[in-house]
Amino acid sequence: GENVEQHPSTLSVQEGDSAVIKCTYSDSASNYFPWYKQELGKRPQLIIDIRSNVGEKKDQRIAVTLNKTAKHFSLHITETQPEDSAVYFCAASPGYSSASKIIFGSGTRLSIRP
Amino acid sequence: SAVISQKPSRDICQRGTSLTIQCQVDSQVTMMFWYRQQPGQSLTLIATANQGSEATYESGFVIDKFPISRPNLTFSTLTVSNMSPEDSSIYLCSVQPQGTDTQYFGPGTRLTVL
Numbered sequence: 001g002e003n004v005e006q007h008p009s010t011l012s013v014q015e016g017d018s019a020v021i022k023c024t025y026s027d028s029a030s031n032y033f034p035w036y037k038q039e040l041g042k043r044p045q046l047i048i049d050i051r052s053n054v055g056e057k058k059d060q061r062i063a064v065t066l067n068k069t070a071k072h073f074s075l076h077i078t079e080t081q082p083e084d085s086a087v088y089f090c091a092a093s094p095g096y097s098s099a100s101k102i103i104f105g106s107g108t109r110l111s112i113r114p
Numbered sequence: 115s116a117v118i119s120q121k122p123s124r125d126i127c128q129r130g131t132s133l134t135i136q137c138q139v140d141s142q143v144t145m146m147f148w149y150r151q152q153p154g155q156s157l158t159l160i161a162t163a164n165q166g167s168e169a170t171y172e173s174g175f176v177i178d179k180f181p182i183s184r185p186n187l188t189f190s191t192l193t194v195s196n197m198s199p200e201d202s203s204i205y206l207c208s209v210q211p212q213g214t215d216t217q218y219f220g221p222g223t224r225l226t227v228l
Contacts, residue, residue, distance in 0.1 A: 032215040034215070034216065034217075036219075042221075043206065043219040043220065043221050043222055044157065044206075044219050045219075046216055046217075046218070049215070049216065051215070089156060089157065093215060101159060101162070102159075102217055103159075104156045104157045104158075105156065106155075106156045107155075107156050
């Protein structure tokens, strides 16, 4: 089955700097890669996703890159702000046309230093 | 995205008892899932709630411990049976609208077993 590894487990960056979170996956059948943000005491919220036919996707200060050959994908947050402090989860799935099961990484706790 | 509610939002239970958690969504969805999130951990899929048939359980989770109902396309329940302190966790339902890859999460149920 699919296995998703996520690094680092904790990340502290100065406000205004960039943050990068990296994930690897094992199942070559995975073709959908969402990223969720979970603030303390709240539900996970989808912030961006990417499909295997795309190498990069950007939404304002957030971008995700995918290297399907190497089975790597990454989340990039630029110009970090205090409200970016949260736990971020990457995930992988074969997509809705298949089993649809999403497997989550272990999470990265991001702290933004003022 | 779908509007998802869960009841109860939290509960404190005695060991050996059972608790049923409800998940309601405001539109018909094909796929519904139940996850467990232990303190400080990632999300672990318990089972896929199938409408009109038995749920599909992940490795390590069994129907006798976590019976699931899915009577229609907008509602599901998860029961945590014969609880022990190790069952203390947050239980979340998620839905995946038809024809999409994306899962949206309910607000979660925080369960404490004494």
